[in-house]
Amino acid sequence: MVKKDVTVDKLKELAKQLRKDIIQTTVWAGSGHVGGAMSAADYLVALYFKYLNINPKDCNKPDRDRFILSKGHSAVGYIPCLSLRGYFEKDKLKTFNHFMSPFGMHPDSLKVPGCDCSTGSLGHGLSIGVGLCLGAKLQKQTYKTVVMLGDGECCEGSVYEAMMAAKHYKLDNLIAIVDRNGLMIDGRTEDVMSLEPFADKWRAFGWNVIEVSDGNDMQQVCDSLDQAWNNDTSLPTAIIAKTVKGKGVSYMEDDVKWHYGAIDSEKAEIAYADIEKL
Ligand SMILES: Cc1ncc(C[n+]2csc(CCOP(=O)(O)OP(=O)(O)O)c2C)c(N)n1
Incomplete structure (x- = not known):
């Protein structure tokens, strides 16, 4: 059940907190994929605090909604979000990416409380989401599966096979969110492997498409998720959300150098001050 009492203002505050936790976790880890974590932070918070039917005290509830961070x-955004949502204490994030920690640079569903799917090798999450949605239909379960993809990830051909299957099997219980920050590991998507007209590609594959002009604006994030949750078509839904890589930190925003980086204490202080102003 969507939590109607969780307001946009409350979610904005939580997104600020998550961004600070991402910076802190990256400092503890020594380095991390911070840019794409910051672009995804608003959707992560909205999903975990308002939309997903989940219970941190009962991680494996069979009828829970599923989330796959494709x-x-x-993970340096996702795992702190799970902590903020109450799956485990924040103190545990101090071990992030350390030897023997449950928290690596990519999420491991056998070790991270609340994590439904191990990911890291790009291009697989949507196919796994298709499988979960088919399984839910066969078992007459009504839970939804949400898959978050990167736009650079959408260079992978397997994404398009999953898109085709989702429409074929009328998976109206599947929601894909593409974090369209325009950057990948080594440059702009449109220079490395152009995706545009991107939303039209999803439409051509038969999806119900919602385009979001600012996926770091909590009101727009919630409007798009309201629409997705109220999907009255028999089609799977794709939210194509324009975001900013490194959102919230002046020296990171829209700079491919911050796909992955290390943050020293001086840079961390600047980041916290920038985030406070959001
Ligand atoms: C199959 C595969 N190939 C290459 C990589 C290495 N890799 C890690 S992140 C990344 C870029 C991804 O770009 P995008 O999906 O746009 O992520 P974001 O900008 O949101 O961080 C690549 C190529 C990988 N993880 N998996």
């Missing part, structure tokens, strides 16, 4: 390298 862009698994953004």
